[in-house]
Amino acid sequence: MKNVVLVGFMGTGKTTVGAALSEALGMTQIDLDEEIVRREGKSIPALFAEQGEAYFRDAESKYLADLLEQGPCILTTGGGVVLRPQNVEVMVQKGLVVALSASEEELIKRLENDTGRPLLAGGVAQRVRTLLAERAGAYDFAPIQIDTTGKSLTAIVEEIKGHLVENEAGGED
Ligand SMILES: Nc1ncnc2c1ncn2[C@@H]1O[C@H](COP(=O)(O)OP(=O)(O)OP(=O)(O)O)[C@@H](O)[C@H]1O
Ligand SMILES: O=C(O)C1=C[C@@H](O)[C@@H](O)[C@H](O)C1
Numbered sequence: 145m146k147n148v149v150l151v152g153f154m155g156t157g158k159t160t161v162g163a164a165l166s167e168a169l170g171m172t173q174i175d176l177d178e179e180i181v182r183r184e185g186k187s188i189p190a191l192f193a194e195q196g197e198a199y200f201r202d203a204e205s206k207y208l209a210d211l212l213e214q215g216p217c218i219l220t221t222g223g224g225v226v227l228r229p230q231n232v233e234v235m236v237q238k239g240l241v242v243a244l245s246a247s248e249e250e251l252i253k254r255l256e257n258d259t260g261r262p263l264l265a266g267g268v269a270q271r272v273r274t275l276l277a278e279r280a281g282a283y284d285f286a287p288i289q290i291d292t293t294g295k296s297l298t299a300i301v302e303e304i305k306g307h308l309v310e311n312e313a314g315g316e317d
């Protein structure tokens with residue numbers, strides 16, 4: 145059995161879909177953002193405000209590598225995990241990577257009332273547009289690409305399961 149790694153922009157549903165996929169496959173889900181909060185003992189906004197983004201990114205890289213080493217699990221990552229090439233390398237090496245996406249309009253709708261994502265502070269719609277442009281292509285390395293726009297959780301899980309069967313992951317060796 146291999147790690148299944150979900151990547152994608154903020155709000156594409158990695159954490160939510162990962163939980164449903166975990167239930168469907170009987171595999172443990174670990175959420176990298178939640179793991180950072182647990183191990184550092186601080187919320188993500190507090191980590192960004194008090195330690196800075198670079199500290200958060202270092203923790204993210206360290207725990208990513210640790211968790212993928214321990215596997216197998218469904219690892220749901222934070223939207224910015226793809227910013228470091230070393231993270232991309234370890235995800236591809238140690239797991240089957242599934243990228244979730246959604247339209248700009250849908251992402252803004254999903255995230256507009258959010259206060260837990262420091263990079264969206266000061267105006268969600270504008271920040272989403274800017275970051276989407278900055279990160280264009282950053283999730284394209286994943287061999288499995290799922291557009292979640294307008295799809296139910298069940299439909300997304302079924303679509304991912306179909307790909308995992310094709311790729312012989314998410315089941316017994
Ligand atoms: N398919 C979907 N349709 C409608 N809403 C969704 C869908 N998937 C997720 N959502 C909603 O979008 C919001 C963001 O989802 P979630 O937290 O899972 O995103 P994420 O990709 O884990 O984001 P982050 O990168 O910040 O961790 C939540 O309110 C969730 O309920
Ligand atoms: O896209 C990003 O850079 C981030 C996404 C979230 O999952 C968190 O990891 C954090 O808010 C940063």
Ligand SMILES: [Mg+2]
Binds near residue numbers: 175221
């Ligand atoms: Mg998440």
